[in-house]
Amino acid sequence: MSEPAFEVDSRRAIYQHIAANPGVHFRELCEAFSYAQGTIQYHLKWLADAELIDVADDGKYTRYYAAAEFDDADQAVMNALRREYSRRVLAHLLADGPLSTQELSDRLDKAESTVSWHLSNLADADLVTKQREGRRVSYAVTDPDRVRYLYTIHRRSFTDRVVDRLLGLWDGY
Incomplete structure (x- = not known):
């Protein structure tokens, strides 16, 4: 994890939660943290734009994975x-x-x-x-x-x- 990407504690915590719980969805992230939904959305977008997480749609939920850890079949x-x-x-x-x-x-x-x-x-x-x-x-x-x-x-x-x-x-x- 590069320093600039994870200099914000909340972003680092969200990333670490995604890495520990691959396939977690937004509501689960909201339940895991006391951050406002907008804060979580902001950091998820930032992590996705930085290509640090992959975003997958399973038809019902949008799920999050640490980038490059799971291929499409694994997801x-x-x-x-x-x-x-x-x-x-x-x-x-x-x-x-x-x-x-x-x-x-x-x-x-x-x-x-x-x-x-x-x-x-x-x-x-x-x-x-x-x-x-x-x-x-x-x-x-x-x-x-x-x-x-x-x-x-x-x-x-x-x-x-x-x-x-x-x-x-x-x-x-």
Whole structure:
């Protein structure tokens, strides 16, 4: 970190929070700091203009990453892992997949339509693949090693005990 870029304490703190919580979105930054929203917006724009952070849109949120640490595929995985039920869908698919929408619905205790919506978003991001076996459609994670690795490295920033229990075998990754 160059001195002029981080001479302002609030800018440095925001950058460090983004680096420690890749894929964090604006509201989470507002909750993490007592700064005014305008202050956070100003520093985010400054950091983006200085190419110190990357800005990614996941369709619902604008997410922030330390520059050059995540390629597009990593950002897609992190965007999904930042969403509670997408993260849980991925965890179940990794632990026990491939699974159907009905099986995931039962495991997550969510309506099939909700699970289907998450699966559709994950498929649009190329994170899951759909496999048809007769009338049964099941889903599997496209790149399980990438998802496991990113979850393991950044799991402390997710605070999801359900997924931690499902994927606890990754402690030694």
